[in-house]
Amino acid sequence: QKEVEQDPGPLSVPEGAIVSLNCTYSNSAFQYFMWYRQYSRKGPELLMYTYSSGNKEDGRFTAQVDKSSKYISLFIRDSQPSDSATYLCAHVDYKLSFGAGTTVTVRA
Amino acid sequence: KAGVTQTPRYLIKTRGQQVTLSCSPISGHRSVSWYQQTPGQGLQFLFEYFSETQRNKGNFPGRFSGRQFSNSRSEMNVSTLELGDSALYLCASSLASPGQRNTEAFFGQGTRLTVV
Numbered sequence: 743q744k745e746v747e748q749d750p751g752p753l754s755v756p757e758g759a760i761v762s763l764n765c766t767y768s769n770s771a772f773q774y775f776m777w778y779r780q781y782s783r784k785g786p787e788l789l790m791y792t793y794s795s796g797n798k799e800d801g802r803f804t805a806q807v808d809k810s811s812k813y814i815s816l817f818i819r820d821s822q823p824s825d826s827a828t829y830l831c832a833h834v835d836y837k838l839s840f841g842a843g844t845t846v847t848v849r850a
Numbered sequence: 851k852a853g854v855t856q857t858p859r860y861l862i863k864t865r866g867q868q869v870t871l872s873c874s875p876i877s878g879h880r881s882v883s884w885y886q887q888t889p890g891q892g893l894q895f896l897f898e899y900f901s902e903t904q905r906n907k908g909n910f911p912g913r914f915s916g917r918q919f920s921n922s923r924s925e926m927n928v929s930t931l932e933l934g935d936s937a938l939y940l941c942a943s944s945l946a947s948p949g950q951r952n953t954e955a956f957f958g959q960g961t962r963l964t965v966v
Contacts, residue, residue, distance in 0.1 A: 774951050785957035834951050836906050840893040
């Protein structure tokens with residue numbers, strides 16, 4: 743079983759919609775998680791880093807960790823065509839254990 | 851501030867050959883990690899170096915090796931290339947010291963390796 747599972751999508755939404763991305767993790771001891779965005783033919787770009795339970799907000803992005811259900815989520819408000827990318831969740835210790843990535847397309 | 855630089859960006863090699871990829875981390879970052887990204891397996895951890903020492907290793911065969919120099923630049927080498935080694939190889943650097951969680955790892959653009 744992979745440490746972090748993520749639905750690869752693809753996910754297509756109209757411009758301005760809220761994008762909701764989810765991952766599940768296997769080990770209840772996990773506490774540190776990160777979200778990366780990867781554009782085609784580019785390396786992953788760090789979006790947000792979250793610890794334990796609760797929400798973290800950064801502009802249009804909100805990351806959420808629900809330890810009771812072992813769920814991590816990323817919400818993108820007021821989505822833009824420039825948000826079209828693959829979004830990767832990861833558990834953090836000495837290495838990053840990534841989910842499969844969800845490909846998102848925001849339609850203008 | 852310059853980001854993580856990987857060279858070359860693209861490579862085509864023949865089965866059985868060997869290849870060396872290079873990574874220059876962000877200035878001041880002493881931790882360098884390597885990852886392999888393929889459509890089937892996603893992003894997988896290869897190894898991590900800190901101060902010229904390999905600290906952690908992923909589940910890859912011994913054909914995959916690496917090293918780090920005193921200026922923190924790192925190279926990875928793949929010997930006896932197989933078709934399945936075709937992938938995007940990504941390098942990430944961070945300020946993390948051994949024993950610390952590797953938060954805020956910054957990735958380079960990657961080297962796209964094609965084995966024919």
